[in-house]
Amino acid sequence: MLVYSDLLVAIAAAPRVTIHGPWARCIEYALLQGPPPGRPRRSRPQPLWPGGSVLSGARFTPVGSFSTLYLASDFATAQTETGSVFSHAALANTTIATEPVVTFAVDGVLTDVIDFHDPTAQALAGTTTSELTGSWQLATPAPTQELGRAAFDSGVITALKYPSSKRVGGWGLAVFVDRLTLNTVNFIEIVDKTLKLKQRLP
DSSP: OOOHHHHHHHHHHSOOEEEEOOEEEEEEGGGGSSOOTTSOTTSOOOTTOOHHHHHHOBTTBOTTSOOEEEEESSHHHHHHHTTSSBOOTTSOOBOOOOOOEEEEEEEEEEEEEEETTSHHHHHHHTOOHHHHHSOGGGSSSOHHHHHHHHHHHHSOOOEEEEEOSSSTTOEEEEEEGGGGGGSTTOEEEEOOTTOTTOOEEO
């Protein structure tokens, strides 16, 4: 991975794409029983709350930095990425003891996305699929977090699309929520006809 200053230059030159949902999101059931941390006690749950990655850090999000919403290409990838299911090509499917989770579809449109499946985007950033999917907890800051910081700080990128680290063929989206207003067509919303989980960003 390039250093931060060079990543800013690479981000500006990287090809951008527009992508459409639906995508998938998997979160703990307990997080849907009330408002997220710091919100008024009687306010509604927010299944699209992006603050968890800020509090704990995530693949493209340094602790205490910018709000990032993580989505996946499909339900199986979302569940595998969050540790709700365990999948390995050499092993039979296994039920594991996890806290209850909710997996739901998220529709939307995102412009100005950098797709890191694209060899051109990887080459510009000086990275590889192996680095993008490696364990980000082993370094502070992780190379992928520096990439996320550069993409956010560029002010022109809405999201990063990247290969899943846990499920072959799956992929994820790191959406910079504060950048959704870059284009009026950008939006993300829960697919829920009951309206019990209704939420739309921005």
